[in-house]
Amino acid sequence: MYTAAITGTGVFTPSQVITNAELVEAFNAYADRINAENAEAIAAGDVEPLQHSSEEFIFKASGIEQRYVMDKTGVLNPDIMYPQLRQRDDGEPGILAEMALDAAQKALAQAGKTAEDVDLVICAASNLERAYPAVAIEIQDLLGIKGFAFDMNVACSSATFGIQTAADMIRSGSIRSALVVNPEICSGHLEWRDRDCHFIFGDVATATLLERIEDAKGDHFEVISTRCATEFSNNIRNNNGFLRRSRPDGVKDRRDMQFMQNGRKVFKEVLPMVSQHIAAHMADEGIQSDALKRLWLHQANKSMNDFIGKKALGRTPQPGEQPNILQDYANTSSAGSIIAFAKYSQDLAEGDLGLICSFGAGYSVGSVLLRRHHAS
Ligand code: COA
Secondary structure: OOOEEEEEEEEEOOOEEEEHHHHHHHHHHHHHHHHHHOHHHHHOOOOOOOOOOOHHHHHHHHOOOEEEEOOHHHHOOOOOOOOOOOOOOOOOOOHHHHHHHHHHHHHHHHHOOOHHHOOEEEEEOOOOOOOOOOHHHHHHHHHOOOOEEEEEOOHHHHHHHHHHHHHHHHHHOOOOEEEEEEEEEHHHOOOOOOOOOOOOEOEEEEEEEEEEHHHOOOOEEEEEEEEEEEOOOOOEEOOOOOOHHHOOOOOOOOHHHOOEEOHHHHHHHHHHHHHHHHHHHHHHOOOOHHHEEEEEEOOOOHHHHHHHHHHHHOOOOOOOOOOOOHHHHOEOHHHHHHHHHHHOOOOOOOOOEEEEEEEEOOOEEEEEEEEEEOOO
16 A cells, blocks of 8 residues: 655636626626516516625625636626636637646646646546546646546535545555546536525536655655545525437526535534534544644635634634635535645644545535655
8 A cells, every 4th residue: 555645736816896786786687687577577477576795795705805717807897707718729728627627737837747647637526617528638738748537526625525536546556656636627517596595506627636745855745544424405406408409498598506504504414414423534533623834724704714614623714724716716516625735734743644535416515634754
C-alpha cells in the first residue's frame, strides 16, 4: 500500500461578477413584467403575483454577497434570465473543459509537475455538459496526459468522492497520480426566475493533484483517510436528462428541469448527517476535535457552516479556522470546499491536521482528513 498526498490545487475564477444588487434589480424587473402580463388573472385571484427579491434577505439567509458567472448578460436580462453561451463547434474545447484546463494547469504548476507525471483525470462535477464522450477525456487530451480519464457526478460532493476514488487507486498502486477537476457551471442549471433560489449559485472550476507521497516535490498534504456516505433524498433535485423528449411535456419550459430544493428541509436534515459523519470519521482515526487546525467546508450557507464548524471543532472556530468563500463565490457545488482549501491552507505548520468536507444532493457527504508536510 502507498500513501496518497495532495500536492497541488488550482482555481479558475470567471471574469464576470454579479452582485446581489444587480441580481435583485434584474429579478424584480422580471417579476414586474410577469405581473403586468398577468394583471387580469392576478386581479381575478387566479394567479399569484411574483414577490420581489431583496438583498437583505439574500445576505441574511445565506451570507452570499456576489457570484462569478461565465455570462452575466443573459442572466441579468429580464427577458432572458439564463446564461447565453456561444455555440461551440465539436472540434473546439467545450466550456467545461476550458474552465477545468485553467484550474488543472495551476494545480500542476503548484506541484512542480507536468502532464507526463499524471496517470488519470477524473472530472467530478454536478453539471456535466453532455452525456459522452466524457469531459474528463477531453481535458486529458487538452493537457496531453496518457493513461485514462472518466466523469463522475455526486452533485455537491463530487470533489471529495473524486478525491477518495483517486486516493484509493494511488494507495492500491494501480496509478501513481491523478488530477481531480471540478468544473461547475451552476448558472446553467439555476432557475434565475425563482426568488427562493436565484441567489444561490455561481460558476468556477477547481483542480486537485494527488500523487504518491514520495513523489511530492514541494509542500503537500498527506491523505490520512477519506470517507463517503449517501442517503437518498428528493429534497435537492433536477429532472433534466436525455429521456426528456420521450416524455409528455418533456420539452416544455418546466420548473423541474432546473435546480429545485426544499431549502428548509435540506438545512435541517443535512446538518446532523454532516456533523455525525465528521465526528465518526475523526473518532475512527483516534483524532480529537480540538486537534483539527482547519476545516474546509462545502460552501452553501454561512449559518450551516457556522453550526458544522462548531460541532466538528468542539468550539467556536477562531477566525480563519473554518474559512468561508461563499460571500464571494456563492455556492459553487462540488468546487466550494476545494476553493476554501486552495486559498486557505498554505499557512499550516508541519504536522497540522485539517479536514475537507462537502455535502449536498443525494444526500451525499464526503470527508478527507489531511496532515500538512513541508518539503524536506
Ligand atoms: N427575497 C426575499 N424574500 C425571500 C426570498 C428572496 N430572494 N426568497 C425567499 N423569500 C421569503 C420566502 O418566500 C419566505 O417567506 P414566507 O415566510 O412569507 O413564506 C421567507 O423568505 C423565508 O424563506 P425560506 O426559503 O424559508 O428561507 P430560509 O431561511 O430557509 O433560507 C435558504 C433559504 C435556501 C438560504 C436556506 O434554506 C438554505 O441555505 N438551505 C440549505 C441550502 C443548501 O445547502 N442547499 C444545498 C444545495 S447544494
